[in-house]
Amino acid sequence: MSLLDHRANDDLASLEAGLDALESNERKTLPRWRRWLAATWPPLVAVALLVVVWQLVYNAGVLPAYRLPSPSDVLASLRDQWQAGTLQQATWNSVRRGGLGFLASLAIGTPLGLLVGRVRSVRRAIGPILSGLQSLPSVAWVPAAILWFGLSDATIYFVVLMGAVPSIANGMVSGLDQVPPLYLRVGRVLGARGLASARHVLLPAALPGYVGGLRQGWAFSWRSLMAAELIARSPDLGLGVGQLLDQSRQLQDFPGVLAGILTILVIGIAIELCLFAPIERRVLRRRGLVAATS
Amino acid sequence: MTVLEDQGTVTTTAPAVTLRGVTKRFGQGPNILDDVSLDVAEGEFLCLLGASGCGKSTLLSLVAGLDRPTTGTVEVPGGRAALMFQEPALFPWLTASQNVELALRLRGVGKKERRERAQELLTLVRLKDAGGKRVHELSGGMRQRVAMARALAQDSHVLLMDEPFAALDAITRDVLHDELVHLRQSQKLTVLFVTHNVREAVRLGDRVVLLSSRPGRVVKEYEVKIGQPRRIESPEVAQLSMTVTDELRAEIRRHGGQS
Incomplete structure (x- = not known):
């Protein structure tokens, strides 16, 4: 390179550096704890308000106390269940069932979704059934499952699978459908064929839709599990949160009923918030699909 | 500046890309490319220029090996060619x-x-x-x-570019033109560059090949004998661009049925 070329090269380098600096926005992000605080206090305030309203209604005596217990009654019921150990036991049983059922749904739903998403004949054949199944409340399977499997774990897992598999499979399908054809072309230009193309291009590109499907799949697993536990009760089955709730109903223990509902809600939210929301946020943020502050 | 009326060029080195009588149609549709023959010499920067429907992108897909010609042959003796799209993808x-x-x-x-x-x-x-x-x-x-x-x-020493700067703002595009010319020299690349921007073609290319539309045929070739570094604003670039644009417009007019 001649001296002149070197100078031209330096000019170009500084020009590009300037353009790059002008066009990239350095985002200012708040510290992590500030973001966490900003996201946390509004729902906490809302819950606190709800409890206050509840207490006021209770104090006003609109309904008799056995029809509407006070917040502290429910809290006391939760404490009793905790001290008796039934709450922990039921929570563990239900979470274990929900988790196992979800993992099994994952193992079935993922390949099923790949098949439906990538093989045209399979898609024509079972695509509509799969979307249809998604709108069928899985509690409808409980009577059939009881007749097939009796009051056993198999009944519970069957209902969970029927709830979660369509969601996960459909998530995979929509993820695959959203893959821009240009990515696949680029992959081919770079020499990705067959499995390499699936591994390096197709599957990573389909990930956001798939993760959305997983999140929904978990919600459906949990709902189906509770439906199954509320209906299928037997001493042979370990005590789950649903069974605990139904037990309270039979004992006319209203604080216990509300405590049960609360437990189901809190577990569902906790797993969603601690597991699925961070995974989804991470996937989307890496791709620039959500603002870093949200 | 010489204007070559025929398709052949006199080159001393072996071509990096050779197209012989390439015709392409999809299914029973009309020909997208019609009997295109083209040599891109080793180290040459060739710009393919044409209006919509001239099959520029189809031609690049053929050279990249993403698709096969209906008739004719496409050869890239050096192996696979690298391809860049309009979007960075x-x-x-x-x-x-x-x-x-x-x-x-x-x-x-x-x-x-x-x-x-x-x-x-x-x-x-x-x-x-x-x-x-x-x-x-x-x-x-x-x-x-x-x-x-x-x-x-x-x-790959052959780089195919499909309107790679079309979506950029004018300032950035101008800088990337310099960058590409620089890279091409330092990396000794053969470039086949598709564009519908006449000035861009003249700014960058050693040779500009004008394609007709529907079907795509080679209409004319222009050798750009302006030394690099060129500037897109220079009178030499402007002058040749004018000649090419006139020819391009004449070609487009033929499709209006009033020629």
Whole structure:
């Protein structure tokens, strides 16, 4: 390179550096704890308000106390269940069932979704059934499952699978459908064929839709599990949160009923918030699909 | 400046890309490309110019091996050609550097070497410090430079470019023109560059080939005998652009039925 070329090269380098600096926005992000605080206090305030309203209604005596217990009654019921150990036991049983059922749904739903998403004949054949199944409340399977499997774990897992598999499979399908054809072309230009193309291009590109499907799949697993536990009760089955709730109903223990509902809600939210929301946020943020502050 | 009426060019080196009597149609449709014969010499910068419907992108797909001609032959003696699109089409789940590394990985390059080579290539396109950035953190011009580094990672001396700067703003495009000319010289690339921008073609190319539309045929060739570095504003570039534009317009008018 001649001296002149070197100078031209330096000019170009500084020009590009300037353009790059002008066009990239350095985002200012708040510290992590500030973001966490900003996201946390509004729902906490809302819950606190709800409890206050509840207490006021209770104090006003609109309904008799056995029809509407006070917040502290429910809290006391939760404490009793905790001290008796039934709450922990039921929570563990239900979470274990929900988790196992979800993992099994994952193992079935993922390949099923790949098949439906990538093989045209399979898609024509079972695509509509799969979307249809998604709108069928899985509690409808409980009577059939009881007749097939009796009051056993198999009944519970069957209902969970029927709830979660369509969601996960459909998530995979929509993820695959959203893959821009240009990515696949680029992959081919770079020499990705067959499995390499699936591994390096197709599957990573389909990930956001798939993760959305997983999140929904978990919600459906949990709902189906509770439906199954509320209906299928037997001493042979370990005590789950649903069974605990139904037990309270039979004992006319209203604080216990509300405590049960609360437990189901809190577990569902906790797993969603601690597991699925961070995974989804991470996937989307890496791709620039959500603002870093949200 | 010479205007060659026929399709042949006198070259001393072996062509890097050869098309012979290439015709392409999809299914029973009309011909997209009709009897196109073209040689791109080793180290040449050839611009393909044409209005909509001239089959420019189809032609590049054929050279890239993404598609096959209906009749005729396409040869790239050096093996695969690298291809760049109008969109950078970087993978958003990877960092800039990982995007470049993927191209190397798919060629079977080992992990350590991959990392070093990717860093070299990013340095070459002046993005030494941007390797860890995600695609959405890069500006349009930076993305297209990463795409350039990725194309270079294919280690092919033939680079096909499908309107790679069409979506960029004018200032960035101008800078990337300089960058491309510089890279082409330092990396000894053969470039087949498709555009519908006459000035861009004249600014960049050693030769400009004008294609007709529907079907795409080679209409005319212009040898650009203006030394590099050129500027898009220079009177020489403007003058040849005028000649080419007139011819292009004449070609477009034929489709209006009032010629």
